[in-house]
Amino acid sequence: MEISPLLEMRNVTKIYSNGVLANSNVNFSLEKGEIHAIVGENGAGKSTLMKMIFGLEEPSEGEIYLNGKKVKFQSPQDAIDHGIGMVHQHFMLVPSFSVVDNIILGMEPIKGFNIDYKDAVRMTVELSAKYNLAIEPLAKIEDLSVGMKQKVEILKVLIRGANILILDEPTAVLTPQETEELFRELLGLKREGHTIVFISHKLKEVKEICDRITIMRAGKTEGVFQVADVTEQEISRLMVGRDVILKYDKTNHQPGSPVLRVEHVSYAESDAKPLLNNISFTIREGEIVGIAGVEGNGQAELIKALTGQISDFTGHVAIGEHRLQGHTMKEIRDLGMSYIPEDRMHQGTAADASISDNLISRFYRFKAWNKGLFLNKKKITEFSEEQIKRYKVRCSGPEQLIGMLSGGNMQKIVVARECDDKPKLLIAEQPTRGVDVGAAQLIHQRLLEMRQEGCAILLLSADLNEILEVSDSLLVMYNGQFAAYFPDAKQVKEEDLGFAMLGLKRHNEDQIRRAIHV
Amino acid sequence: MFKAKHFEKIRTLAVILISLLLTFVIIAFVSDNPLYTIAVFLFEPISSVSHIGNVVEMAIPLMFTGLSVVLLFRTNMFNLGAEGIFYFAGIVASTIAIHVTMSAWFHPILAILAGAITGALLSAIPGILKAKWNVNELVTSLMFNSILFGIGLYFLNYKLRDPQAFANSSYKMQPSALLHNLIPGTRIHTGLILVIISIIVVHYFVYRTKWGYELRMTGSNRSFAEYSGINTTKVIIIVHLIAGFLAGMGGSVEVLGMYTRFQWTALPGYGLDGALVALLAKNNPLSVIGAALFLAYIRIGANQMSILSDVPSEMISIIQAVIILLISAEQFLKFWKTRMLLKEAGIRE
């Protein structure tokens, strides 16, 4: 007799109410006690699949079986009751609550009408000892580090008796050290008999700790393998249907004169510790300067200072001869600055406006785009169609609402807009975060073209591969300062980069000053 | 037959049908002669030229306030201040109509402009508070309605009131200030032309000009607009100015077109109805015409019903509430759309 798998999904299809077909006829099975990887590009349908297992979404068609019995999860509670737990990529924690509050939420021990906090703390401490996940029960979540928050998330799942744990890109936000710690914890959980679903982009990590792997592409499964039996190249081929070119051909050329000058920029809010501490560098025509660093070391503030979102900093920022401070976003843009923001939903697009509307936000007020009192509709439509074709945006046309597009296609629109019309300076903040490999490549190539055309580019990215491949030179931020400058990004060893990012090694002042060109 | 993309239209139609059905049910419970009452409600508004005229007359102020609210809703501003502005602009316009003497052409223009500009300035206050400090515009605009009503009533009682008039009403406005009749046999006045022109101008303004683009982007995603270099504080204040201008124009036109004395001793309610018109019109300027006509139709139906039968006209506010609830209910009939989408996806596969 065949033993039925722990969890099985048969012919599952999910179509969202906005018409997006997220999963089509997907089959998936999970064996007890394994760590099972699910990989796929963004928009391949991994998240939707997991949401259905966890009861956040219901399948439009198809069935889910648990221990051979058909189940129907209508809410996360149903899934939790069946021993399924999920650790979300974006933490599901209440920031102003304590660790204990977060862990007991929804299953509070009661004494009379009140919450029994004594018992709650005891439960939390016992559990964290059992699984070797050390936490401070009474600390406030908003005061914790990312790694700590993740531990709280895992404890939350375990205290609810989960034996299947779904982890959605758990390492995306962790430092290498924290990642190692997480892997030790996961292997510990596996030894205790837990089953783990591990969703990831990082094939190296998948190879390191997973037993089996399911590969998804365009809403369908492309196959299930023993991890030991497939190479990273084979996996990536199945994910994107072609070999991923990780190397770009870059022509050697001498950068021109400086476009962006940043001199002695410091910034602090009220009397607090400085978030930017005496930052100086330049970016020249036709040069891509990468800025690497663990998130929260001042990169965000630097970008804000450069893009006019904060103006009360000291020091000097200029594009060409024009000082930036005190200017509005419009004036800064008129000086020739373009900006691909980190968060395309928040800043980069207006979701319920059309693709056209989203494409013209840099141009609509220029004379060339208006005819008398009115916008030049013909020109706008032609421009939109051209960009859609050029960037291979999958959509029904320029009038489609941009919110209907997948993340990658949406980002292409942002990039198309910010890169058109020859800006002098482009600030690209995480330009390919959460974007599928195909779109990422297209975006990288566009950045390199811009470099070729003489644009000065600042590339800020948490993706080390990207920053090493695309940048010409590299700056590393640590604690509001530059900790290292590598004039040639090609020569940088990942190890050296890691040391600089974690503040273990610092270049001296003279080395860092080389980032200033006259 | 039914495509998913027609879904919104089908749904609006369904909402109207359901609310009419509900009207019939309420009438059936309340009325002694329900069939007659329903017939009055449904057909009396189109039973004669003068009744059709009534529908159009009532639609004029509804279009003004509806258009005003469309602009505010489009920019994501929940501002219901059109009510107080409509009233106060009426006071301003009638003051000029009473106390200023000038030629027949310029008199109404001056009165309407004065009302509209007053409206724009008054509307700017909650706009500035919202844009600069994020003061909740819904609450301030409602407070402003009460404040403007209080001040307006003070003016009526202490400055404009004609002691010789029977009711609480102002001195007679000078004939030179009143708007001309457009269609004999009705009271439809030249305000109709004014409102249609306003609607067309606003339509082109919103969809075809760069300023309209700034307005739409600010409403769709304020962060995106700011990131794009749009001065959203300015946009929000300007939208409030225009919306106030339109509401003020509506109040002035209504007073000069329909009355010979100012006699509102309560808020006339057109401002709040403007929100309903905007909803029915799905925040689309051109659709304001149809939405206002529909609302005016059921209003006149209800009025006739309260005159000719035993059901009071306030019943209509119950129906209006149901329309608002259903029309803004995203999920209402959504299952149907999902089924259509599934079908369409299946065909494509």
Next chain:
Amino acid sequence: MNNFMHLLFSTDFAFSVLRVMTPILFAALGALISNKAGIVNIGLEGTMLVAALTGVITSAYSGSAWVGLLCAVLSGVIIAALLGFFTLKFKTHIILGGIAVNMFASGGTVFILYLVSGDKGASTSLKSGVLPNLHIPLIQDIPVLGPILSGHNVLTYVSLVAVAGLYYLLAKTPLGLQIRAVGENPKAAQSVGVKVNRIQFISLLISGFFASLGGAYMSMGYLSLFTRDMTAGRGWIGIAAEAVGRSTTIGTFLSALLFGAADALANALQILKLPAELIGTTPYIVTVIALMVYAISESKKKKRKLTKAKLKETKSS
């Protein structure tokens, strides 16, 4: 003027502050509980109005003010349930849902009043009940405080108890924890199986419960009949009071007290023979000013808070 100052510093004035505060406080508590759960109930004004009418009609027919109160509360909770059903199930925009409730109430109450009493203005023809005033044995004998605190309508005391009750509910009980979690991060609550919709629904019901007590007070305590649009913006002032009170129970109570004082002041000013139309706008002007002051200080505070958060970020990394 002398008369006026005399009145202002009398125990009568202090007494009247509590009297006019009561409906505002109820509305503010209704706004507080729903906002804590992340759902903005702007239908409070309408809910109060419906409850006020229901109380009058049912007490007139039953002959008991208490039955009237019970039915008033029931009607408020039903309105809240309807609003909850549409906003949570059908995803009606909560603000528009609230507008619908208010629209229904302002015309619907007149409609029903007419059907029941044949009058569209007031319920004078109905013999409706009035809830009793309480003289509290020990407190009423204290000089100065006694005449201020004793002798109020029973619902005024209920409103004060409700402040304490709501504080306890939010701070100590599992439901309170879940309500706060849902309001601050609904996804976090959902991820541990807390039914967000259910918690928001419960909060809305409690919100409707408070609003209906405020409505019942209007027609069965403050006045002894129903008149058209008698709540006169008190629901909205309550919403403003909640915001100015920074969404804390104590803050909400204090700002409701402030608005009550403004309202009482408006009544007292009538002694000066100023035009009633202008005096009547006092509470609304005070509300706008208070909201403005609150919002300006809030936007300053936000800047400071941002600094703190940033600091923490840099510290932890």
